Amino acid sequence: MHEDGTDNPNVILRDITEERCKQHPTEKAIFLCKIHDSTICGRCLRSGHRPCGEEVVDLLHEVVNIDCEKVNKMKSLLMEIKDEILLLKKEAEHSKENYDENADKCVQECMGLGNRIKQRVDELTSDIRDGITKKHSENLTTHSLITKMCDEKTKWCHDVGRKIDSFVDNKMAGHLYLMNRHFEKEVSDARSHLIEIKHKHTFKGFDLKENNVIIKCLFEDLEEVCEQQEEVTGSDDGSANDVVASTTKINKTRRELTALLSQLKQDLDQSKK
DSSP states (O other): OOTTSOOOTTSOOOOGGGSBOSSOTTSBOOEEETTTTEEEOHHHHHTTTGGGGGGEEEHHHHOSSOOHHHHHHHHHHHHHHHHHHHHHHHHHHHHHHHHHHHHHHHHHHHHHHHHHHHHHHHHHHHHHHHHHHHHHHHHHHHHHHHHHHHHHHHHHHHHHHHHHHHHHHTTOHHHHHHHHHHHHHHHHHHHHHHHHHHHHSOOOOOOOOOOHHHHHHHHHHHHHHTOOOOOOOOOTTSOOOOOOOOOOOOOSOHHHHHHHHHHHHHHHHHHHO
């Protein structure tokens, strides 16, 4: 075995008092200087370690038999540290397993949140698209009705104009006289009909209002909800606790908070009055 106790069949085990002094290889290191924590020989003691005085121990005198009590205490401490090492290793393995499950769970929850948000956005945009399509269809119907009415009135104007020209060309003053009696009323009725169509069949405009402030607030809220939370765990005695990533709890919506703020302002104004 080595001098430190390691197995090695090529090395002969020797006690510390059989070792040679590092400063004087011809001398045995039979003394221990507690101040310098080193083994020395008699020559060292008489030279550099003279001031150390009573802090120098004679190993040949002090170290004669093995102190079983000290040996047992050393082994007991060694077992304790080994147990602590094993415990730490087990706790690390347990934490790793928990973190593996927690990571998978959080990834799934994050993906689920993304899918729910996408689904809701699709629903909202679908309703908007349906509304736009419906209004556009109504506008097409309105256009068709107005066009039809305009074509009818245009044909009426053309027919009446041809009739007038025919009466004039054929010198039919009597027919012109009779037509003129009700002509202004017929024109007035046609004009009234046009006005009625114009006001009754109106085009419905639509516009997608993109509220950048609301969108920004939405993204900020999503960043807060999806924020990765890290909890510092562990205690003074070295024991570790399981860590579970948590998300911020949102109890009220922005509309609810706005309504609550408005109510508080009203209450404040009323109390001032």
